[in-house]
Amino acid sequence: MLVSLRPDRTAAITAAVCAGLAFGVFRLPPSAHPTVLGLAAVVAVFGWLRSVHHSRLILDTPTSRVGSAAQGYVELFGNGLPLAGNPLHSPMNGLPVLWYRLLVETREGNKWVREREVVSDDSFLLDDGSGLCAIDPDGAEMLVDRKDVERRGDTRYTQWCLIRNDPIYVLGEFTTLGSIDPERNSSRQVSELLAEWKADHPGLLARFDANGDGEIDLAEWEAARAEAKREVARRQRELDAAPEAHLMRRPAGRRLYLISDMDPARLGRRYQLWGWIFFAIALAAGAGVAWTLTT
Numbered sequence: 001m002l003v004s005l006r007p008d009r010t011a012a013i014t015a016a017v018c019a020g021l022a023f024g025v026f027r028l029p030p031s032a033h034p035t036v037l038g039l040a041a042v043v044a045v046f047g048w049l050r051s052v053h054h055s056r057l058i059l060d061t062p063t064s065r066v067g068s069a070a071q072g073y074v075e076l077f078g079n080g081l082p083l084a085g086n087p088l089h090s091p092m093n094g095l096p097v098l099w100y101r102l103l104v105e106t107r108e109g110n111k112w113v114r115e116r117e118v119v120s121d122d123s124f125l126l127d128d129g130s131g132l133c134a135i136d137p138d139g140a141e142m143l144v145d146r147k148d149v150e151r152r153g154d155t156r157y158t159q160w161c162l163i164r165n166d167p168i169y170v171l172g173e174f175t176t177l178g179s180i181d182p183e184r185n186s187s188r189q190v191s192e193l194l195a196e197w198k199a200d201h202p203g204l205l206a207r208f209d210a211n212g213d214g215e216i217d218l219a220e221w222e223a224a225r226a227e228a229k230r231e232v233a234r235r236q237r238e239l240d241a242a243p244e245a246h247l248m249r250r251p252a253g254r255r256l257y258l259i260s261d262m263d264p265a266r267l268g269r270r271y272q273l274w275g276w277i278f279f280a281i282a283l284a285a286g287a288g289v290a291w292t293l294t295t
Helices: 008-025 030-060 185-199 202-208 218-239 263-295
Strands: 072-081 101-110 111-119 126-127 132-137 142-143 147-152 155-162 167-177 244-249 257-260
Touching: 008 142, 030 263, 072 132, 126 155, 132 167, 147 167, 185 202, 185 218
Parallel strands: 132 244, 142 257
Antiparallel strands: 072 126, 072 167, 101 111, 101 155, 126 132, 147 155, 167 244, 167 257
16 A cells, blocks of 8 residues: 555645645635635645645656765665664564554544554665665655554554665765765864863873873973874874765755655656645635635
8 A cells, every 4th residue: 555645744734734624614604715715725835836846856856876976965766775783673563674654543432543653763775786875764754655554452553664675765965974074184183182182181191201200391292293193194094995985864954855665757746646636626725715705
């Protein structure tokens, strides 16, 4: 079952507001109908513009490769892999997953009432054949196809999850950490390291007080400075030798951060569909306002 029946949270709220306003028309006096329908039209126009913007963003952004992606706002598509270390397990069935959202509901009469919702925040990897990129799901809109439902007595568990080797689509902020520091400043790093050593006065004396007089004289301080330069150079060599680490995360501002197991074309069509739905609601609400004002 496709989670596309449940739009992203903002679209869900927008649709719920439109439905609530439409329902209010039948419960309020006729004098309030133009105002209620006008509000519904405004909310629907917001939903329409947002859906169109997201669909164009997804369909018009070219898919980049991890190994050659530019720094900044990009689109990636590959297969999901777990990070090294302890694997993440589903709280519903204990199976290994990359990400999950678990909705727990309890039966009250003939209705299912939400009890709690749990969402994982562990990072995972995307592999597109050209390299690996860590995906941080914090703040992302998750549109996931895989859905499992399990009932245990009067409790119902609904889980959306990503598992190993699932296709993963990500639209967000791509950054590369590691090998090269474009703002490298050896003098500043030496000064910071010396300040760190100086803050630990007993340790500084133990390392550089050659004559044991309890003071660091000029010659001993120069020896400490030379050692700090060697330490900074060693750290920089280790940094240069380290492999690059790629990370996908939430962009600054209000730009869309989207993670899904659907391909980009399908996602774009999904937002287009919601755009048409909101457009139809806006037209219907606008027509309702015109009709109420002329009758």
